[in-house]
Amino acid sequence: MKDGSVKGDGKKDGRTERWRAHRAERRREFVDAAIEAIRRDGPRLGLDDVCRVAGVSKPVVYRHFKDKDDLxxxxxxxxxxxxxxxxxxxxxxxxxxxxxxxxxxxxxxxxxxxxxxxxxxxxxxxxxxxxxxxxxxxxxxxxxxxxxxxxxxxxxxxxxxxxxxxxxxxxxxxxxxxxxxxxxxxxxxxxxxxxxxxxxxxxxxxxxxxxxxxxxxxxxxxxx
Missing domain, CATH: 1.10.357.10 (Tetracycline Repressor, domain 2)
Structure with missing residues (x-):
């Protein structure tokens, strides 16, 4: 039982790490998109500008950021x-x-x-x-x-x-x-x-x- 438990925990930890890495990568992509939008259109940045550059909708951004201020x-x-x-x-x-x-x-x-x-x-x-x-x-x-x-x-x-x-x-x-x-x-x-x-x-x-x-x-x- 102990061996099975350890293996199960290991799989869970691996999935957690992969999700954390994926989330960090996605956050970085949206931040990069925001910086590109600023350089292209100026400092009056809106969330729509970020979504347009990133090619996603707002709900996708909000999966990775609490709100616009967080981004x-x-x-x-x-x-x-x-x-x-x-x-x-x-x-x-x-x-x-x-x-x-x-x-x-x-x-x-x-x-x-x-x-x-x-x-x-x-x-x-x-x-x-x-x-x-x-x-x-x-x-x-x-x-x-x-x-x-x-x-x-x-x-x-x-x-x-x-x-x-x-x-x-x-x-x-x-x-x-x-x-x-x-x-x-x-x-x-x-x-x-x-x-x-x-x-x-x-x-x-x-x-x-x-x-x-x-x-x-x-x-x-x-x-x-």
Whole structure:
């Protein structure tokens, strides 16, 4: 009896795992369909748009999501983890090879380019940031980027301090708000925006010393 019971439980567990994997795959397909719809038609996404891209009816979607908010929360999370964070991680890696001012310019240019290229996804995330009860996705992404910037600055510092963390968060906050405004009202070119923000960041982090034409970051003194 025990052997039969174990085998039966094993079959049941196998079916449960297969169903769980199938459900996760189907959820991913609907999230991918939503992202495709946003890129194609803009951030004002409706469930009908998702169904049209996925080629299914609403009842099929509701087999895998509790409601529209559940689907949209998954979309927001996937955009953050699969689009924005990988792009910014790559930009941070590329920036690490630059000089001090170049680091700031590369980070800022990379952020603005990522948002500009995926502006509809960016707008969708901001419009549905806190649905689903999983917290503030935008703040989580910004914190992750700021932590990466902190480490990038710290490896260049002879005497790392807590100042670097605040400088990194200030930089990310400034760039995010300015980029958000620029998307809504692009009265200057993208390159001008990059130059302006890089100059503001540099002036805030580097000493204004006339005797040193290209000063190092005051809070990021190079190791010797």
């Amino acid at each position: 949209f929360a998954a979309v927001v999370q996937q955009i953050a983890t699969d689009v924005f964070l990988p792009r910014m991680a790559a930009e941070l890696m590329a920036a690490s090879a630059a000089d001090d001012r170049g680091v700031l310019g590369s980070i800022i240019r990379g952020y603005i380019a990522t948002v500009r290229e995926e502006r509809d996804l960016y707008r969708f995330v901001f419009s549905h940031n806190e649905i689903g009860g999983d917290g503030d996705v935008v703040s989580s992404v910004e914190s992750t980027i700021a932590e990466g910037v902190t480490e990038l600055l710290r490896v260049r510092a002879a005497e790392p301090s807590d100042d670097l963390e605040y400088a990194a968060f200030a930089l990310v906050g400034m760039v995010q708000l300015a980029t958000h405004r620029w998307l809504e009202r692009p009265t200057i070119s993208e390159e001008r925006l990059v130059e302006m923000l890089t100059g503001l960041a540099w002036d805030g982090l580097a000493p204004r010393a006339a005797a040193t034409p290209e000063p190092q970051l005051s809070c990021v003194k190079r190791k010797t």
